[in-house]
Amino acid sequence: MAPERSQETVTLTNGSLNSNGHYVEPLMKHPLPDIDRPYTYEVIEQSSRFLLERTKHRPRIGIICGSGLGGLAELLKEKDVFPYEEIPNFPASTVPGHAGRMVIGLLEDVPVICMQGRFHCYEGYALWKCAMPVRVMKLTGVTHIIVTNAAGGLNPAYNVGDIMLLKDHINMQGFAGDSPLKGRNDERFGPRFPAMNNSYDQRLRQLAKQVAKDIGIDQYIREGVYVMLGGPAYETVAELRLLRMLGVDAVGMSTVPEVMVARHCGMTVFAFSLITNECITDYDAQGEANHEEVIETANKRQNDLNLFVTRVVSSMASEMTSANGKNGSVDEN
Ligand SMILES: O=P(O)(O)O[C@H]1O[C@H](CO)[C@@H](O)[C@H]1O
Numbered sequence: 001m002a003p004e005r006s007q008e009t010v011t012l013t014n015g016s017l018n019s020n021g022h023y024v025e026p027l028m029k030h031p032l033p034d035i036d037r038p039y040t041y042e043v044i045e046q047s048s049r050f051l052l053e054r055t056k057h058r059p060r061i062g063i064i065c066g067s068g069l070g071g072l073a074e075l076l077k078e079k080d081v082f083p084y085e086e087i088p089n090f091p092a093s094t095v096p097g098h099a100g101r102m103v104i105g106l107l108e109d110v111p112v113i114c115m116q117g118r119f120h121c122y123e124g125y126a127l128w129k130c131a132m133p134v135r136v137m138k139l140t141g142v143t144h145i146i147v148t149n150a151a152g153g154l155n156p157a158y159n160v161g162d163i164m165l166l167k168d169h170i171n172m173q174g175f176a177g178d179s180p181l182k183g184r185n186d187e188r189f190g191p192r193f194p195a196m197n198n199s200y201d202q203r204l205r206q207l208a209k210q211v212a213k214d215i216g217i218d219q220y221i222r223e224g225v226y227v228m229l230g231g232p233a234y235e236t237v238a239e240l241r242l243l244r245m246l247g248v249d250a251v252g253m254s255t256v257p258e259v260m261v262a263r264h265c266g267m268t269v270f271a272f273s274l275i276t277n278e279c280i281t282d283y284d285a286q287g288e289a290n291h292e293e294v295i296e297t298a299n300k301r302q303n304d305l306n307l308f309v310t311r312v313v314s315s316m317a318s319e320m321t322s323a324n325g326k327n328g329s330v331d332e333n
Pocket residue numbers: 065066067068095118120148149150151231252253254255290291294
């Protein structure tokens with residue numbers, strides 16, 4: 001018999017307990033689950049308007065900070081800080097190493113909007129929701145996005161601490177029919193069938209390599225293919241061996257939805273992985289992947305990465321200025 005619904009309930013994460021202590025399924029507000037109901041343009045506009053009304057900055061460059069990489073946001077000057085729980089329609093960030101704040105300010109003299117922490121599907125969010133802040137950035141005026149992540153190094157030539165510039169990704173969830181672009185398409189964001197080749201801008205990769213040379217970290221720079229798995233479990237040996245056969249160089253649990261949504265709405269993308277741990281592909285190995293190691297490596301490499309991103313942003317802004325007279329700020333038209 002179906003459990004009786006009661007007004008006298010104790011709230012649980014999903015459903016609730018009625019007065020007899022029986023579990024009651026949550027009442028579905030919508031006929032379709034979250035996964036097929038991306039926020040409408042108007043809902044995204046509400047979030048971007050909230051930010052624009054509370055900051056004087058008008059950035060054209062957005063940055064997403066990966067696990068343990070949020071220290072960059074601390075460098076911003078004249079910054080306005082918005083915890084995710086204060087921004088309309090934003091979910092909560094629940095992962096250690098992800099502060100959960102949108103920070104808008106000047107990186108050196110370039111205005112940027114920075115996600116200090118991201119959303120992952122293993123936190124329980126649909127792929128579109130993980131990537132939703134990218135659309136918010138778009139509607140605040142962002143045209144160029146830098147996406148960073150912590151990832152396991154699968155290419156045997158990689159070392160912990162290396163920086164892998166993404167030249168491509170494998171959208172593993174897409175193979176199973178899921179996508180951040182699934183559901184009704186709104187042409188105001190982009191086309192129903194967007195192309196994903198050339199997602200990682202060649203010119204920006206060149207520029208980043210030059211920056212790495214200039215600041216003396218070019219020996220750590222790699223270029224490769226990233227795969228996103230759903231997590232939160234790290235991979236088995238057999239899974240990693242399969243991924244290596246598929247041409248994967250680094251493994252993570254993020255980035256791909258954000259990049260797909262960014263490309264869908266016409267943004268220029270630069271992305272890199274900090275290789276925080278070695279993927280274990282040997283059955284006799286004793287070690288195990290763990291998030292503490294990921295955060296520890298990110299902390300150790302924070303200074304180099306902060307300098308790297310700061311210089312990449314400066315060079316991007318200079319190129320944007322020479323291309324169209326804007327210095328990374330929308331209001332300098
Ligand atoms: O991709 P980011 O958010 O940098 O974090 C990576 O590190 C966590 C696992 O240690 C996962 O969230 C994985 O995706």
